[in-house]
Amino acid sequence: MKLEISRRALLGAVAFPAAGLAVPTLRPPIAIVMDSGGATVSIIDMTTRKVVRKEPTLREPSHWALAPDRQRLLVSDAAGNAIFFFDPATGKEMSHVLIPDPYQLWYSPDGRYLGVNALRLNHVDLYHADRLTLAKRFRTGSMPSHLSYSPDSRWMFNSLQGANALASFDLLDLRARWSVPVGSAPAGVMWHEGLVLVAIMGSNHVAVVDPRDGRVRRRVVTDRGPHNLFLAPDRAHIVVTNRVAGSLSVLDAKTLAVVARVAMPGGPDDLCFAPDGKLWIALRFASEVAVFEPRTGSIDRIPVGRSPHGIFVSTLLTDAPALAAMRLA
Amino acid sequence: MMISGHPFNDLAGWIEQMAVLPVLYRFGLMQWSELSFGWTLVALYGLFQMLLCYAICIPLERRFPIERWESRKPILTDVLYTAIARIGILPITTFVVFYTLQTRLDGFLADHGYAPPMLETIFPLLFGHPIVTFFIYALVLDFADYWRHRLSHRFGIWYALHAVHHSQRQMTVWSDDRNHVLDDAAGFLWFMVVGLLIGIPPMQFPVLVLALRFVESFSHANIKMGFGRLGERLVVSPRFHRAHHGLFAAGSTSVNYGAVFPVWDILFHTADFSSDFPATGDIGAPETMVSGGYLVQQWSGLLHVLNALRS
Numbered sequence: 195m196k197l198e199i200s201r202r203a204l205l206g207a208v209a210f211p212a213a214g215l216a217v218p219t220l221r222p223p224i225a226i227v228m229d230s231g232g233a234t235v236s237i238i239d240m241t242t243r244k245v246v247r248k249e250p251t252l253r254e255p256s257h258w259a260l261a262p263d264r265q266r267l268l269v270s271d272a273a274g275n276a277i278f279f280f281d282p283a284t285g286k287e288m289s290h291v292l293i294p295d296p297y298q299l300w301y302s303p304d305g306r307y308l309g310v311n312a313l314r315l316n317h318v319d320l321y322h323a324d325r326l327t328l329a330k331r332f333r334t335g336s337m338p339s340h341l342s343y344s345p346d347s348r349w350m351f352n353s354l355q356g357a358n359a360l361a362s363f364d365l366l367d368l369r370a371r372w373s374v375p376v377g378s379a380p381a382g383v384m385w386h387e388g389l390v391l392v393a394i395m396g397s398n399h400v401a402v403v404d405p406r407d408g409r410v411r412r413r414v415v416t417d418r419g420p421h422n423l424f425l426a427p428d429r430a431h432i433v434v435t436n437r438v439a440g441s442l443s444v445l446d447a448k449t450l451a452v453v454a455r456v457a458m459p460g461g462p463d464d465l466c467f468a469p470d471g472k473l474w475i476a477l478r479f480a481s482e483v484a485v486f487e488p489r490t491g492s493i494d495r496i497p498v499g500r501s502p503h504g505i506f507v508s509t510l511l512t513d514a515p516a517l518a519a520m521r522l523a
Numbered sequence: 524m525m526i527s528g529h530p531f532n533d534l535a536g537w538i539e540q541m542a543v544l545p546v547l548y549r550f551g552l553m554q555w556s557e558l559s560f561g562w563t564l565v566a567l568y569g570l571f572q573m574l575l576c577y578a579i580c581i582p583l584e585r586r587f588p589i590e591r592w593e594s595r596k597p598i599l600t601d602v603l604y605t606a607i608a609r610i611g612i613l614p615i616t617t618f619v620v621f622y623t624l625q626t627r628l629d630g631f632l633a634d635h636g637y638a639p640p641m642l643e644t645i646f647p648l649l650f651g652h653p654i655v656t657f658f659i660y661a662l663v664l665d666f667a668d669y670w671r672h673r674l675s676h677r678f679g680i681w682y683a684l685h686a687v688h689h690s691q692r693q694m695t696v697w698s699d700d701r702n703h704v705l706d707d708a709a710g711f712l713w714f715m716v717v718g719l720l721i722g723i724p725p726m727q728f729p730v731l732v733l734a735l736r737f738v739e740s741f742s743h744a745n746i747k748m749g750f751g752r753l754g755e756r757l758v759v760s761p762r763f764h765r766a767h768h769g770l771f772a773a774g775s776t777s778v779n780y781g782a783v784f785p786v787w788d789i790l791f792h793t794a795d796f797s798s799d800f801p802a803t804g805d806i807g808a809p810e811t812m813v814s815g816g817y818l819v820q821q822w823s824g825l826l827h828v829l830n831a832l833r834s
Binding site for chain 1: 526529532533535536537539540544545548551552553554556557560565624629630632633634637638639641643644650651653713727
């Protein structure tokens with residue numbers, strides 16, 4: 195099922211409440227955009243919506259993870275075999291460390307581990323979060339892509355893009371639990387209400403997986419090439435970026451029914467929710483960040499570096515609902 | 524499609540969305556979607572390189588030719604070589620063949636605590652100076668290519684493959700990519716090893732990459748042109764490189780191996796600035812290698828290797 199709705203209908207259906215509007219911020223808010231094709235991160239002043247500067251990386255920055263103390267933003271650079279540390283409030287580079295092939299990365303909710311997918315080298319590394327030393331390297335199938343955790347930090351879930359599978363690891367025993375086929379080229383992974391949602395990029399749906407055994411319980415059709423999933427700060431909606439269709443699908447977070455489809459050409463990839471309810475979306479193929487206003491359907495475009503991939507907004511640092519939705523609280 | 528400050532990227536992005544991703548999606552190959560954008564860019568750069576060669580070199584070849592030929596038919600095969608090499612077919616094939624090998628090797632090294640270094644990690648002062656880094660990479664890779672090229676002339680079996688490149692008697696701007704696929708594979712392996720030692724170069728400067736590749740094509744052009752006493756020693760010119768392709772300079776007796784910078788030939792005493800646009804070709808190359816079509820030349824290269832092994 196593909197639900198096309200008019201812009202007018204969109205106003206009511208997909209307006210994410212401005213949960214964090216009143217949240218005070220100490221510094222001018224910025225967006226930090228990982229330009230995979232430009233070997234830079236672009237720093238955008240969110241007020242003027244202009245790139246104010248670019249910070250160098252080594253080769254190909256892609257994803258980010260916020261350290262549990264929220265003092266450092268980690269940016270992975272897989273081709274550069276490095277993780278960069280940025281000040282999340284200012285976007286200034288602090289340091290970097292050499293780590294083989296870090297692609298997507300995320301801290302376990304208890305802050306104990308940093309999971310790092312090595313997409314090219316076909317393994318998942320688990321680092322002790324406090325000192326970034328390797329706790330365990332898990333051999334996986336082809337192309338570990340995205341990852342998520344159970345809220346109790348017991349289990350890690352990793353999509354294997356080349357093996358068409360989802361793998362799970364036990365973080366108490368540091369052992370593999372299962373790896374099961376879930377669909378063609380799985381990408382984004384998200385824990386949601388006791389289930390694991392997986393964006394099946396080689397198809398047109400999100401697989402709803404039982405975290406206990408990896409059984410696919412349901413498939414929610416969105417659009418061609420779903421790539422990643424994000425829980426809105428209102429916790430009532432889930433936004434799915436569809437890479438092939440060039441669109442966003444909005445799901446009801448309770449029923450997982452598609453409630454809206456928004457055309458978003460340019461290869462939507464990562465996105466963040468701003469406190470004013472707008473979505474800041476990296477468009478991989480357009481060298482732009484789109485600022486989407488769900489209430490009106492308007493889209494502003496900000497030119498950034500080549501192939502923008504991951505995006506972080508500094509308003510997250512003080513935006514409790516958004517942090518909670520991303521399990522960063 | 525909006526054109527921003529990155530026209531190549533935006534055009535490649537448009538092609539990716541309109542053509543590449545739908546094809547990958549249709550055939551269940553979306554796991555390659557992350558890499559396909561890079562290959563679309565490579566193909567686009569290649570196409571632009573060909574257009575650039577056509578727009579600049581062809582008029583110059585007509586205006587200032589070294590040689591004039593009654594038939595330009597043998598050149599058509601070189602145009603095919605260029606299209607295969609530049610518009611992605613050869614890079615994609617090479618990638619498919621070597622990807623597994625390279626990832627296994629990198630994985631093995633990672634398991635032993637080794638992440639391939641980069642110039643910026645070896646020399647941290649370079650970090651944050653991407654253009655300087657790019658030019659140092661260009662110099663180091665040109666140095667590596669000088670030795671690869673020189674060794675390909677030194678060993679008979681290797682030269683038997685490389686003879687496909689040298690056999691062309693009607694050398695033009697399109698001759699640069701006239702290579703045996705195994706010779707190209709050897710070159711890829713060579714740079715894979717170099718990549719393990721110094722990392723891959725930054726690729727965020729497509730115009731500079733285009734300029735360097737243009738120098739290599741231009742140096743093969745049928746244009747009676749040198750760069751002057753100083754210029755000849757800074758950048759490889761058609762005059763300088765033609766000496767390398769001279770009829771009597773084939774095989775182990777050749778000179779001027781540098782692809783972009785003549786400095787390596789000067790340093791290692793293989794430079795010859797005296798030669799004055801000699802006839803090109805390889806007197807030892809069979810006629811099938813000289814004037815056959817693409818597949819005939821490739822087959823002829825293999826037979827040439829067998830002959831070299833026997834002798």
